[in-house]
Amino acid sequence: MAMSQSRPVNLDLKTIRFPIMAISSIIHRVTGVIMFLGAFVVMALLGMSLQGEEGFAAALAAMDNFIVAFCLWGFVSVLGYHFVAGLKHLAMDLGHFETLESAPGAAKFTLVSGVVIVVLAGIWVW
Amino acid sequence: MVTKVTGYSRNGVSDWIFQRASAVILAAYTVFIVGYLLLNDVTAESWQALFASLPMQIFSLLAVLAFVAHAWIGMWTVVTDYIKPVRVRYSAIVAIALILFAYLVWGVAILFGN
Numbered sequence: 001m002a003m004s005q006s007r008p009v010n011l012d013l014k015t016i017r018f019p020i021m022a023i024s025s026i027i028h029r030v031t032g033v034i035m036f037l038g039a040f041v042v043m044a045l046l047g048m049s050l051q052g053e054e055g056f057a058a059a060l061a062a063m064d065n066f067i068v069a070f071c072l073w074g075f076v077s078v079l080g081y082h083f084v085a086g087l088k089h090l091a092m093d094l095g096h097f098e099t100l101e102s103a104p105g106a107a108k109f110t111l112v113s114g115v116v117i118v119v120l121a122g123i124w125v126w
Numbered sequence: 127m128v129t130k131v132t133g134y135s136r137n138g139v140s141d142w143i144f145q146r147a148s149a150v151i152l153a154a155y156t157v158f159i160v161g162y163l164l165l166n167d168v169t170a171e172s173w174q175a176l177f178a179s180l181p182m183q184i185f186s187l188l189a190v191l192a193f194v195a196h197a198w199i200g201m202w203t204v205v206t207d208y209i210k211p212v213r214v215r216y217s218a219i220v221a222i223a224l225i226l227f228a229y230l231v232w233g234v235a236i237l238f239g240n
Binding site for chain 1: 146149150153156169170173174177193197200201204222225229232233235236240
């Protein structure tokens with residue numbers, strides 16, 4: 001490490017902020033990890049719902065449970081965000097939104113649509 | 127040339143392609159399922175008939191496989207980025223692999239076990 005020791009160091013947390021692109025990116029990761037775990041609830045419900053009339057009714061009844069509904073709301077929300085952020089990723093693979101001018105706008109769009117999806121998913125589940 | 131220590135696929139390019147191909151499959155499956163649930167008055171009969179049809183079994187199994195591949199690459203990336211101690215990292219990776227394998231078997235059981 002041949003770094004100069006006299007370089008300025010900023011450890012003032014109040015002045016350190018993630019750029020908006022980093023925030024949308026880290027949420028993309030977090031939502032992915034949540035789905036890795038949350039798939040358990042979705043698979044359980046799907047498995048139940050395919051077990052005849054009774055199973056279907058049981059799956060619907062389970063969704064009336066607040067915790068199950070909450071998990072489902074979370075999963076749908078998180079999936080929606082991950083979906084939009086994934087589309088942004090694919091667009092970036094094609095060379096879009098990679099400049100300092102265009103990237104923050106796309107990140108902001110992703111975050112705003114995330115909020116919209118959370119609300120819509122809540123309306124859908126309840 | 128960087129020494130490969132914890133990469134399990136042949137190279138990063140194949141990971142890159144698999145991640146995108148699986149993403150497109152999962153996106154298509156998501157759009158289909160959400161659209162189906164929103165546009166139809168779903169009953170036990172119609173729901174179970176849908177999943178018993180061959181095209182849907184193919185699509186669903188493809189989605190399960192895409193989920194496993196996508197989650198494997200994604201979780202591997204996250205774990206190698208944030209977990210530094212080698213033993214903890216390897217334990218996490220093994221746990222992830224076991225969980226994904228369980229999801230795979232469970233998914234097949236759900237789709238073809240009825």
